[in-house]
Amino acid sequence: MAGPSHAHKEFGPVQYLLVWAVLLVLTAATVAVWKTHMSYGARITVALTIATAKAGLVALFFMHLWEHGGVNRLVMATSLLFVVLLIGLVLADNATRFQYANPPYSESWSEVPFRVVPPPMQDQSPPSIEAPAAPKRH
């Protein structure tokens, strides 16, 4: 054991309040971005980036990885490696299948047979049924 554990810098209430404030700002930012009309890919990227930043703050400061580090960081990093492997490889598998190996109507933006658009809140009129867009292929 190298030295007493509490000898080096330890975070106090001021630092915790700062981290908390940043977390709240990031939460507001996620909701603000959601209200804009960015593209599908951009929204997913921004939302996941903000979530990862928030998770990093919680892990480093609230969960003391910044101060304690050492083998605990290694454990966390190892589990994150497996998170990336599992999600990454499974998605890569699905993305590289030939079309009919995936469930019917999947991966399609235009060939969905029918969609019922939810009526606005408090609107009692029956939901409108969109005519299916004509499949444009080949």
Next chain:
Amino acid sequence: MQAEAAGTPNLAHHFPSLEQQEHAARMGMWLFLSTEILLFTVLFTAYAVYRFLFPVGFEDASKLAHVAMGATNTVVLITSSLTVALAIYYARQGESRKTVALLAITIAFGAVFMVLKGFEYYHHFVEGQLPGKYYHFEGLQGPGVSMYFTLYFLMTGLHGIHVLIGMGVLAWVAARAARGDFSRSYSTPVELGGLYWHLVDLIWIFLFPLLYLL
């Protein structure tokens, strides 16, 4: 070493010092938390696959989630993480009364979270926005929509169970703190219980954008 062991009631006989005992306990907790992360990762993977396969269905279905309640719950959990972090800080300072008060506030935040979640579940049940074949909401039909709700209930349900367990763990830690079990030299259970609570917050930080916003 022997003198220290004799004078410290919280030290198990197979550890040479309280400090080494604390390090070992902390690492054991991180190992457990990593298995928890991987447990949720399986569900996140299922979400990624079905979101990839049904982008339209998932985008439309997520509009049925109650963003205001989800956002409120995010703030509630983040604030409860703050109170737990402060509880650990004061436990290390030997200020047990502050620790007990902060842990009680944290448990109350957990209860607020569960009540809001209950309201959300109630609305989804009433509307027929249920998992798999039980989905019968007429306002939105289409491929992938019922799958969204299957994953919604699985992920928030498993997370909710973790919130309840976390509240139980923190209540036990608070009771011990109130009994005067912790001091400047020994507050490991407060820290480990807090780590579990932070993990619950960590999972929700990802669940909120994925299920409510995207």
